[in-house]
Amino acid sequence: MVTGNTNMSGNGQRSFDPSPPYALEARDVNVSYGTSRAVLDVNLKIPEHTIVALIGPSGCGKSTLLRSFNRMNDFVRGAKVTGEILFRDSNIYDKAADPVLLRRQIGMVFQKPNPFPTSIRKNITWGPKINGYQGDYAALVETSLRRAALWDEVSGKLDESGLALSGGQQQRLCIARAIAMDPDVILMDEPCSALDPSSTLKIENLLLELKERFTIVIVTHNMQQARRVSDYTAFMYQGELVEFGPTDGVFETPQQELTRDYVSGRFG
Amino acid sequence: MKKLLFACALFCILITLGIVLVLLSEAVLFFEEVPLLDFITGTIWAPMFEPKSFGVLPLVCGTFLITCGAAIIGLPSGLGVGLFLNDFAPNWLRSIIKPVLEILAGIPTVVYGYFALTVVTPLLQRMSPSVEVFNAASAAMVVGVMVLPMVASLCDDAIRAVPRSIKEAGYALGATKCEVALQVTVPSALSGIVASFILAISRAFGETMAVTLAAGSTPKLTLNPFESVQTLTAYIAQVSTGDTPQGSLEYKSIFAVGMLLLVVTLFFNMLAYYLVKRFRTVTE
Ligand SMILES: Nc1ncnc2c1ncn2[C@@H]1O[C@H](COP(=O)(O)OP(=O)(O)OP(=O)(O)O)[C@@H](O)[C@H]1O
Numbered sequence A: 001m002v003t004g005n006t007n008m009s010g011n012g013q014r015s016f017d018p019s020p021p022y023a024l025e026a027r028d029v030n031v032s033y034g035t036s037r038a039v040l041d042v043n044l045k046i047p048e049h050t051i052v053a054l055i056g057p058s059g060c061g062k063s064t065l066l067r068s069f070n071r072m073n074d075f076v077r078g079a080k081v082t083g084e085i086l087f088r089d090s091n092i093y094d095k096a097a098d099p100v101l102l103r104r105q106i107g108m109v110f111q112k113p114n115p116f117p118t119s120i121r122k123n124i125t126w127g128p129k130i131n132g133y134q135g136d137y138a139a140l141v142e143t144s145l146r147r148a149a150l151w152d153e154v155s156g157k158l159d160e161s162g163l164a165l166s167g168g169q170q171q172r173l174c175i176a177r178a179i180a181m182d183p184d185v186i187l188m189d190e191p192c193s194a195l196d197p198s199s200t201l202k203i204e205n206l207l208l209e210l211k212e213r214f215t216i217v218i219v220t221h222n223m224q225q226a227r228r229v230s231d232y233t234a235f236m237y238q239g240e241l242v243e244f245g246p247t248d249g250v251f252e253t254p255q256q257e258l259t260r261d262y263v264s265g266r267f268g
Numbered sequence B: 001m002k003k004l005l006f007a008c009a010l011f012c013i014l015i016t017l018g019i020v021l022v023l024l025s026e027a028v029l030f031f032e033e034v035p036l037l038d039f040i041t042g043t044i045w046a047p048m049f050e051p052k053s054f055g056v057l058p059l060v061c062g063t064f065l066i067t068c069g070a071a072i073i074g075l076p077s078g079l080g081v082g083l084f085l086n087d088f089a090p091n092w093l094r095s096i097i098k099p100v101l102e103i104l105a106g107i108p109t110v111v112y113g114y115f116a117l118t119v120v121t122p123l124l125q126r127m128s129p130s131v132e133v134f135n136a137a138s139a140a141m142v143v144g145v146m147v148l149p150m151v152a153s154l155c156d157d158a159i160r161a162v163p164r165s166i167k168e169a170g171y172a173l174g175a176t177k178c179e180v181a182l183q184v185t186v187p188s189a190l191s192g193i194v195a196s197f198i199l200a201i202s203r204a205f206g207e208t209m210a211v212t213l214a215a216g217s218t219p220k221l222t223l224n225p226f227e228s229v230q231t232l233t234a235y236i237a238q239v240s241t242g243d244t245p246q247g248s249l250e251y252k253s254i255f256a257v258g259m260l261l262l263v264v265t266l267f268f269n270m271l272a273y274y275l276v277k278r279f280r281t282v283t284e
């Protein structure tokens, strides 16, 4: 469901305010690596239970912005984040905020499938286990794999290595692993870029189902994919958020020349 | 050029064969006089006294005591240092620890032995007066420290080879640094870690100088680490440096003991090889 208000300001900039509630809200976010700045003054509201696509040419800061949503940049030496990111009404960069707790609530799926080198079952249960999950693990494994549309393919071999799966299956295993934590938000960084078209299609269909339960932010280089799956699209260029709005609007009636050039494939 | 390289390889093989042959032939002479079974199962080692007795178990026991002690000290701390260097230490600390480890690895073993005798043992004695001047504990401690740099640096390499993406997967699931280090990184680097452990054990097993100095030369079937013991290697050193006449039974006995060392070391190497292969198939 796409709702919100478009405000035209004097200089022709279009700022778009989706309707609340928001799963995440970035306020004046800047990220730098040492002296080089990768994300510049980004303001972005991500509505709950929607899919938001981050697009833009290589090196424009999509991954950097995405990784600032679950504080994965904490592990990058020299990375520094300023500004605020609100999640559940509090700034995740607050001194008192606990990044470990945050990552239980904001899951992540990476570009390259990265299952743990252990069984399919343990791949799913490890996260919940270290976080003290008390429920029925067998049921958790099954529902997570079902939600990731992988159950039918692996139900007979849960104790085999996750690495024995195909690339597309591994990526769905990684999605299942993220789902098993029952997060609010799932961040995905080009989750299909290492996959063949049929695996990609499976994951795209999966995303559409998952947004009933989760909010999804997905980085993609694939313009068709952004159009097919996302409700809102954010276009970034050289660290700045150039345009944000409902996906149809961004692709069909882009307000910025840069956006128009990019979505029509003139550069990228 | 090719011939030269071939000659080098051949040299290597010939030397190995030569050593094994010498060991074997002398050991065979020994076993003509002392039955193999008596050697392996005997509990008294008294080559210098009458009646002579060549039960190797006391030496095996002394070796076992020191190797185990060294392993208990050296392996976990070496792995700990490896983990710390990779996932916890800031750059400046890492740049201090690395060279310190290299210095530690470069200290001659005789210095370790001397250190055990003059520093570690007095400290132990202050804690408990029953500690003998020569004792297995001090030897085990310094041998543990001796193998630590090797374990640390091999573990460091193994851990560094763990893909960043797998660790990130752990962090992204809300795991703490410790949880990721112990439950994701270590299992992923297991083959390298196990290999480093076995190499370290093998090294501790074959260590001679420090244990001769620190543990003394009293072949004794005991598990008390505060008593003096003798290891297989220390016995060989003792006989080789003494004035044992060539051809005597004692003289021959060092070849039997040497043979035993060789067999056990070979076993360790094969074990390492097998385990590394096994773990590799699990993690890849
Ligand atoms: N670990 C890092 N250290 C230093 N600079 C970095 C690091 N990671 C990214 N950068 C820089 O930050 C900028 C943004 O990188 P980022 O990875 O966010 O781009 P991206 O939009 O995700 O690109 P791509 O589409 O190629 O994945 C780039 O200029 C990049 O060189």
Ligand SMILES: [Mg+2]
Binding pocket: A062, A063, A064, A189
């Ligand atoms: Mg990227």
